[in-house]
Amino acid sequence: MKNAANGQFYAPEGKPAPVVKPGEFVFSAIALDHGHIYGQCNGLMEAGAVLKSVYDPDEKKLDAFCVAYPQAKRAGSEEEILSDPEVRLVAGAAVTSERCALGLRVMDAGKDYFTDKAPLTTLEQLAAAKEAVKRTGKKYMVYYSERLHVETAVFAGQLIERGAIGRVVQVLGLGPHRLSAKSRPAWFFEKEKYGGILCDIGSHQIEQILFYTGAKDAVVTHSQIGNFNHPETPELDDFGDASLLTDTGAAGYFRVDWFTPDGLQMWGDGRSIILGTEGFIEQRKYMNLGTSDGPGHLFLANGKEETHYNVHGKVGYPFFGQLVLDCLNRTENAMTQDHAFKAAELCVRAQMQARVMTPQP
Amino acid sequence: MKNAANGQFYAPEGKPAPVVKPGEFVFSAIALDHGHIYGQCNGLMEAGAVLKSVYDPDEKKLDAFCVAYPQAKRAGSEEEILSDPEVRLVAGAAVTSERCALGLRVMDAGKDYFTDKAPLTTLEQLAAAKEAVKRTGKKYMVYYSERLHVETAVFAGQLIERGAIGRVVQVLGLGPHRLSAKSRPAWFFEKEKYGGILCDIGSHQIEQILFYTGAKDAVVTHSQIGNFNHPETPELDDFGDASLLTDTGAAGYFRVDWFTPDGLQMWGDGRSIILGTEGFIEQRKYMNLGTSDGPGHLFLANGKEETHYNVHGKVGYPFFGQLVLDCLNRTENAMTQDHAFKAAELCVRAQMQARVMTPQP
Numbered sequence: 001m002k003n004a005a006n007g008q009f010y011a012p013e014g015k016p017a018p019v020v021k022p023g024e025f026v027f028s029a030i031a032l033d034h035g036h037i038y039g040q041c042n043g044l045m046e047a048g049a050v051l052k053s054v055y056d057p058d059e060k061k062l063d064a065f066c067v068a069y070p071q072a073k074r075a076g077s078e079e080e081i082l083s084d085p086e087v088r089l090v091a092g093a094a095v096t097s098e099r100c101a102l103g104l105r106v107m108d109a110g111k112d113y114f115t116d117k118a119p120l121t122t123l124e125q126l127a128a129a130k131e132a133v134k135r136t137g138k139k140y141m142v143y144y145s146e147r148l149h150v151e152t153a154v155f156a157g158q159l160i161e162r163g164a165i166g167r168v169v170q171v172l173g174l175g176p177h178r179l180s181a182k183s184r185p186a187w188f189f190e191k192e193k194y195g196g197i198l199c200d201i202g203s204h205q206i207e208q209i210l211f212y213t214g215a216k217d218a219v220v221t222h223s224q225i226g227n228f229n230h231p232e233t234p235e236l237d238d239f240g241d242a243s244l245l246t247d248t249g250a251a252g253y254f255r256v257d258w259f260t261p262d263g264l265q266m267w268g269d270g271r272s273i274i275l276g277t278e279g280f281i282e283q284r285k286y287m288n289l290g291t292s293d294g295p296g297h298l299f300l301a302n303g304k305e306e307t308h309y310n311v312h313g314k315v316g317y318p319f320f321g322q323l324v325l326d327c328l329n330r331t332e333n334a335m336t337q338d339h340a341f342k343a344a345e346l347c348v349r350a351q352m353q354a355r356v357m358t359p360q361p
Numbered sequence: 362m363k364n365a366a367n368g369q370f371y372a373p374e375g376k377p378a379p380v381v382k383p384g385e386f387v388f389s390a391i392a393l394d395h396g397h398i399y400g401q402c403n404g405l406m407e408a409g410a411v412l413k414s415v416y417d418p419d420e421k422k423l424d425a426f427c428v429a430y431p432q433a434k435r436a437g438s439e440e441e442i443l444s445d446p447e448v449r450l451v452a453g454a455a456v457t458s459e460r461c462a463l464g465l466r467v468m469d470a471g472k473d474y475f476t477d478k479a480p481l482t483t484l485e486q487l488a489a490a491k492e493a494v495k496r497t498g499k500k501y502m503v504y505y506s507e508r509l510h511v512e513t514a515v516f517a518g519q520l521i522e523r524g525a526i527g528r529v530v531q532v533l534g535l536g537p538h539r540l541s542a543k544s545r546p547a548w549f550f551e552k553e554k555y556g557g558i559l560c561d562i563g564s565h566q567i568e569q570i571l572f573y574t575g576a577k578d579a580v581v582t583h584s585q586i587g588n589f590n591h592p593e594t595p596e597l598d599d600f601g602d603a604s605l606l607t608d609t610g611a612a613g614y615f616r617v618d619w620f621t622p623d624g625l626q627m628w629g630d631g632r633s634i635i636l637g638t639e640g641f642i643e644q645r646k647y648m649n650l651g652t653s654d655g656p657g658h659l660f661l662a663n664g665k666e667e668t669h670y671n672v673h674g675k676v677g678y679p680f681f682g683q684l685v686l687d688c689l690n691r692t693e694n695a696m697t698q699d700h701a702f703k704a705a706e707l708c709v710r711a712q713m714q715a716r717v718m719t720p721q722p
Binding site: 166167169170172174176221222224226228229239241243245247248249250251253255257259261262263264269273276277278280282289290291299301302303304305306307308355357358359360 | 528533537582583585589590600602604606608609610612616618620622623624625626636638650651652660662663664665666668720721
C-alpha cells in the first residue's frame with residue numbers, strides 16, 4: 001500500500017536523510033482521500049519528521065493507513081489534531097475541492113499545511129488561501145510529487161542550475177495516467193470536486209514549467225480538454241493539454257491524459273523534455289519504455305555527448321528535509337509560497353480557459 | 362553525399378523495390394538548393410524510376426549531384442528538361458519560396474512535379490498551385506520526408522490503420538534539427554525565402570498530424586515562433602511550436618527547433634508520440650537517445666504489453682512506388698493532392714498566425 005507504483009499512484013520511499021533529531025518535528029495527517037498521502041508521509045518521515053496521529057472520517061481509510069504506519073495514533077476528530085500543540089504541520093490529501101478549506105482550518109490552528117496537489121480548484125479558494133497565509137504567517141505547501149518526489153526531476157533541476165543545457169527554451173511534459181476507474185472514488189469523476197484534468201494532474205506539469213524555466217509568472221496561451229472515450233463519466237476530462245509562456249520568455253507545453261493502457265508496466269510513462277540553448281534533457285521518470293530497466297532515467301545531450309544517467313536511489317528527495325527546516329526556521333528553501341500559489345493559480349486558469357473538444361465518434 | 366545522415370539531412374537509401382520495368386518511368390531533377398533532392402531521387406530510383414537528366418544554374422551543385430548519380434545527364438537549361446517528352450516527372454528542391462513557381466512551369470510543361478517540403482510559402486502560391494493542378498491535370502506532390510522516408514513513420518501508419526491503438530486522440534511531434542549554420546546558404550536565414558520555421562520544418566509535422574489522425578482538415582489553434590539564441594541571423598526562427606485541432610476532433614501538437622547540440626549522434630532526435638484510446642506509439646526515428654542502436658525504433662504499448670520494434674531495413678518506403686504508379690495510372694494511392702495541399706496550407710497558416718516570442722536575455 002505504501003508503494004503501489006504499478007497501480008494508481010506513486011508513493012516513493014527513499015533513503016532516510018533526517019534533518020532533525022527524533023521528536024524535533026512532529027506532524028499529523030488529516031484527510032486520506034488520495035493515495036498521495038502515503039508519499040507525503042514517507043517523504044516527511046525520511047527527513048526525520050515524526051508522524052504522530054491521523055484522522056479521516058472513513059474508518060477503512062484509517063485502517064489501511066495505520067497498517068502502513070502503525071505508529072500513527074487514530075485521532076477521534078480533526079479537532080483533536082488541530083488542538084494538539086505538539087503538531088507543527090498537517091499533511092492532507094482531501095478531495096481536491098476541499099483541500100483549501102482544510103488548509104484554512106489548519107493554518108488558523110497555527111500549523112503549517114502540506115497538501116496534495118492540486119492544492120485548490122478555484123480562484124476564490126486561492127484568494128482565501130493567500131489571505132490566510134498572510135494573516136497567520138503559516139505555510140500552504142504543496143506536494144507537487146512529479147517533481148519533488150522523482151529523482152530524475154530533482155536531478156534535472158540540478159543540471160539546469162549548473163548550466164548544463166544553457167538557457168531553457170522550452171519545458172515539455174507528458175503526464176499520462178492509468179485510470180483504473182473501478183478503484184476510483186465517485187468524487188474523482190465530478191468536475192467540481194476534482195477540478196478538471198488541467199487543474200488536477202496538470203498542476204504537476206505547470207509547477208515543473210515554472211520551476212525549470214526559473215519563472216515567477218506565466219500566461220496560459222492555449223488550453224483544451226476533452227472526454228474522448230469515457231461517456232459513462234461525462235465530467236471526466238480524459239485528455240487535456242496546454243501551452244504557457246513564462247516571464248522568462250520561455251515556452252511550456254504539457255499533455256495530460258487518462259489513457260495509459262493496461263499493458264504498460266507502470267501507471268504512466270511520465271516524460272519531461274527540457275530544451276535549452278546548449279543541449280536538452282529527457283526524463284523517463286518511472287520506466288524506460290520497452291525495457292525492464294526500472295525508473296530513474298535521465299538523458300542529457302549537450303555540445304560534447306549524450307549521457308544516460310540512471311539516478312534511481314542516487315539523488316534522493318531534498319524537498320522534504322528542506323520543508324521541515326523551512327517550517328522550523330521560517331525560511332523558503334524547499335519552495336516559496338509564491339511559487340506554490342502561482343502554479344496553483346495557473347492550473348486553475350488553464351482549466352477555466354480550456355476549449356472543450358468534441359471528439360468525433 | 363547521398364546519405365549525409367549525421368550532418369544536415371537525411372537521404373535514406375532503401376532496398377530496391379521496382380514497380381515498373383526499366384525505362385518505363387523517366388524523371389529528371391531541377392533545382393538542387395536543398396540536400397533533400399538526394400532523398401527524393403533515391404526513393405524514386407529504388408521504385409524503378411530512371412533519372413535521366415539534371416539542371417541547376419550552380420555548377421558546383423551539379424558536380425556533386427553527378428558524382429552521386431553519374432547516369433544523370435547535365436542539361437544545359439531548365440527548358441531542355443521541360444521540353445523532353447520522355448521526362449514524366451520533375452523532382453525539385455528549390456529555395457522554398459521558389460518551389461511553387463518551378464512547379465507551375467513543370468506542370469505547364471505537362472509533367473508531374475515532386476517538390477521538397479515545404480512545397481510553398483504563401484497562400485497566393487497555394488492558390489496558383491491549386492489552379493494549375495486543376496487546369497493541367499498534373500500532380501504537385503511533396504516530399505514530406507519525415508513520414509514518407511522514415512520506416513517507423515510508415516510502420517506507425519500501418520499499425521494505426523489496423524487499429525493497434527484504437528482511435529487517435531493526439532499526435533505529438535518533436536522535430537529538432539541541427540543548424541550547422543556555416544554550411545547553410547544565405548536563403549536559409551531569410552524568412553521570405555525559407556518561409557519561417559513552422560512552414561519549413563513544421564510542414565513535416567503538420568502532414569503527420571493530418572495523416573495519423575486521418576483528418577481532411579484542421580485548424581491551427583495556437584502557434585508561436587522565436588529566435589532565442591541566434592541574434593546574428595535575426596530572421597531565423599530557432600524555435601516554434603503549434604497546436605492543431607483536426608476535423609476528426611483529435612489534437613495535434615508539434616515543436617520544431619534548431620537546437621540539436623553538437624554532441625548528439627544525429628542531426629535530430631526526431632520523435633512522434635501518437636496517443637490512442639487503446640494504447641500509444643512512440644517513434645524514435647533516427648536514433649535511440651543514449652544508445653548506439655541506430656535508427657528505426659518504434660514502441661507500441663497497448664492493453665496487453667509493451668513492444669519495442671526495430672524496423673530499420675524492414676518496412677521500406679512504399680510511397681515512392683505508389684507515386685510512380687499514381688503518375689502512370691493517374692490514381693492517388695501514394696498521397697492525395699488534397700492532403701498534400703492541406704498540409705501546405707496549414708503550415709503557412711501556422712506561420713502567419715504565430716505569436717512572435719521575445720525571449721529574455
